[in-house]
Amino acid sequence: MSVIVWTYILVGLSFSLYIGIAIWARASSTKEFYIAGKGVHPLANGLATAADWMSAASFLGMAGLISFKGYNSSVYLMGWTGGYVLLALLLAPYLRKFGKFTTPDFIGDRYYSQFGRLVAVVCAIFISFTYVAGQMRGVGIVFSRFLEVPITQGVIIGMVIVLFYAVLGGMKGITYTQVAQYCVLIFAFTLPAIFISIQMTGSFFPQIGLGSQVVNGNGEYLLDKLDGLVEELGFLSYTELSGSKLNFFFITLALMCGTAGLPHVIVRFFTVPKVKDARTSAFYALFFIAILYTTAPAIAAFARVNLIETINNKEYKTTPEWFKGYENSDLVAWVDKNKDGVIQMKTKKGLKNNAAFTGKPDFIPLEFKDGKEIKDKSRGANNERLLNNKPTDNANEIYIDKDIIVLASPAMAKLPNWVIALVAAGGLAAALSTAAGLLLVISTSISHDLIKKCINPDISEKKELLFARLAATAAVVVAGYFGIHPPGYVAEVVAYAFGLAASSFFPAIVLGIFYKRMNKEGAISGMICGLLFTGTFIVLGKEITLNVTGVSTQAIGSFGMILNFVISLIVCHLTPPPPQEIQDLVEDIRVPKGSGDAVEH
Amino acid sequence: MSEEQINEEKKSADELKAAYWRENLIIVGVLLFFWFAISFGCSIIFVDQLNTIRIGGYKLGFWFGQQGSIIGFVFIIFIYTRLMNKLDKKYGFEEAE
Structure with missing residues (x-):
């Protein structure tokens, strides 16, 4: 059977499962809609968190990024x-003990301020929208590649599916579909990796294969x-760090704290029955995430x-079918600079720009x-496709979109068609699960934080x-619109969502738990300054x-x-301490006992 | 119960909470030290030195950056859940089943 038939079968089966x-699991109360009635088993929550977390970018983009950037x-x-370590140790158990519905709930109550709540709502909506636009785009791209429909149509199919189970099921529906989606995506990601690892190194686990000897390689x-x-081709070493360590340090820090501050x-962690379960499910979540994240470097x-072995120094005419297929869908490009009909994939050592031509490929239709x-x-x-782009003067002749690393891996390793189709179903599961989680945050922010709590x-x-x-x-309609008409900088905006989350929510929540003296004046001015500072540099x-701070925008x-x-901290010490009942609230969330009786409101 | 007794009881409950919180902070602090050491320490600051050591095909610094730190994070959270469950029991703060 062909790849496309297999894809229709596997995607159809997985979608019927989600529906x-x-x-x-449709929701019948707001409590079920917002936080699944606080009845989710920690194992299920761990699986759902992992699926929620791993987006199209983790599934498709990350391995490609590693492949081209190395260490x-x-x-x-x-x-x-x-x-997730920060989340588990500093936030999750305490927020579960606090026991409300949303992050703005915590900010609004802990800092006894409607204005603070409003600032938090705006942050949550903004962060989630930037993130979700990228996901809808991801759904569209996967659909268009595997089912050969236009991206717009792909986005619309994705919208209908997400709409169906997010609107009907709320958090309860999303949680259990995410459990199923995790199973689909992890199977789709690891199976090809295991096959390839056995092929290339003879070891079953890709994590071990990466550090093993190649088969028949003396x-x-x-x-x-x-x-x-x-x-040999003139690129930087794969296994060594290159570039500024300081920049490295701060990007890692921003991503870590941003991860811990993302509202979705x-x-x-609000959905589990007990504080103990919040800790346990953070462990499960990271465990399930780690399976994919340790496999990705191997892939x-x-x-x-x-x-390199299939493409470099090979005549274009002899390249395999998948290579020409991706060329037809604009993901691979070759410019025969020296007119020898052979693909050269090389650069000069120390050259900063290795691109074969300037800009993204602009094919002649x-x-x-x-x-x-x-x-x-x-x-x-x-018979290669021609481009309008201006070729650069280095020797490199090839452009490869990083997204195809995961997509093309099974084909490169000559795995059967159903494995390739499985990867498509996995990519869709990853994009849909994240989109649904984000849409829920947006809808909760509006109906609960804005309408119920403010208006x-x-x-x-x-x-x-x-x-x-x-x-x-x-929210689905708006996200779908951005998926069809993405602002040029969508991919970058998603990365910046981390910066915004790190500079707004993360400090406010950590201080709210670990520093009893923190008052509303301090926390709110901190959030606004952090947000404005980061936002300004992003804009x-x-x-x-780079010129002002010496580090990159990320x-x-x-x-x-x-x-x-x-x-x-400065503003907090210039203004009066928070009222006694708030200090009691902080005392209370620090101790797990008594969270069983969920706070109704 | 007299007012004095009630006050006395409240005071000892507060002391218990404070002691629990102190131990909690120590656990979190120590674990965050390891979190920092395996990620920022082994994978960024000292990566070049560690790369001179090899385990199979892996340079050690490279292994930390792409495998070891992630595996370490999972262990840190695992240890945290074990220690905190114990601490809850020690102070009688565990939740009812």
Whole structure:
């Protein structure tokens, strides 16, 4: 059977599973809609958190990033997992003990201020929207690649599915679909990795294969072989850190604290019955995330070796089918600079710009007449696709989109078609699960934090639930719009969501728990300053940030966070301490006893 | 109970809470030290020195950055849950089943 038939079968099966679960787990009260009635088993919550966390970017993008950046990509691996240590040790148990519905709930109550709540709501909505736009785009891209439908249509299919189970099931529906989605995505991610690891190194576990000797390589280790290959081609060493350590340090810190401050992750710890369960499910969550995050570096290294061996110094005409397939979907490009018909993938040592041409590939569109391709304008002498881009003067002739590393790995390793289709189902599971979690945060922020807590406290439960569902619907439509018409900087904006979360929520929550004296004046001014500082540098852009602070924009969240802490502490000591009942509240959340009786409101 | 007794009881409950919190802070502090050491320490600050040591095909610094730190994080949270459950029991703060 062909890849496309397999894809339809596997995607169809997994989607029916999600919809079935959504119907079984539909929410009947606001408590079920917001936090699944606080009845989620820690193991299920761990699985759901892992699926919630791992987006299309983790599933498709990360291994590609590692593959091209080598050791320097470790910032993402560490940043996106190390944040869970902060979450487990500093936030999750206490927020569960606090026992309300949302992050703005905590900020509003702990800092006894409606204004603080409002600031938190705006932060939560803004962070979640920037994040969700990227996810919808991811859904569209996966659909378009595997089911050969236009991206717009793919986004719409994704919207309908998410709409269905997020609006119907709320947190309860989302939690159990995420459990299923985790199983699909982890199976889809690890299975090809295991096959490839056995093929290349003979060991079953990719994590061990990465550090093993290659099969038939006279005892040569895989990583040494890879270092040899990339250095011979003039690229930087794969296994060594290159660039500024300071920058590295602060990007990692910003990603870690941002991870711990993301509202859609925090809210997952409100759904378990007890404080003890919040701790346990943080462990499960990171354990399940770690399975994917330790496999990704192996996939990355295997793919880089495979890629170089299949493509470099080979005649274009002899390249495998998948290579030309990705060329047709704009993900691979080749410019035959020296007109020899052979693909050269190399650069000069120490050269900063290794790109074969300037900018993203701008292909001359393929033309069809009577179902046949007309090739006179769009194809070159070797039948390769031609581009409008200006070639650079280095020797590199090839462009490869990083997303194809995971997608093309099974094809590169010549695995059967159903494995390739499985990867498609996994990518969709990853994108949908994250999108649903984010949409829920947005809808809760509107119906609970804004309408119930700020505008109309007397609203009936039934009406609030209706508003929650309406808000979720509106959020899906807006997210879908951004998915179809993405602002050019979507991918970057997603990365900046971490900086914003690190410089707003993280310090406010940590201080709220660990520093009893922290008052509303301190926390709110800290949040606003942190947010403005980070936001300003993000808007000003890369160049100015680097010149003023000496670090890249991704690292700026660390400085925003430090500024937030400093301002909070200074302002707090110039203003009166918080009232006694707030200090009692802080005492209370520090001790697990008594969280069984959930706070109704 | 007289007012004095009630006050006395409240005071000892507060002391108990304070002692629990102190031990909690020590656990969190020590574990965060390890969190910092394996990520920022082994994988960034001392990565070049560690890269001179090899385990199989892995340079040690590289292994920490791409495998070891993540595995370490999982262990840190695991140890945290064990220690905190014990601490809850010691002070009688565990929740009812």
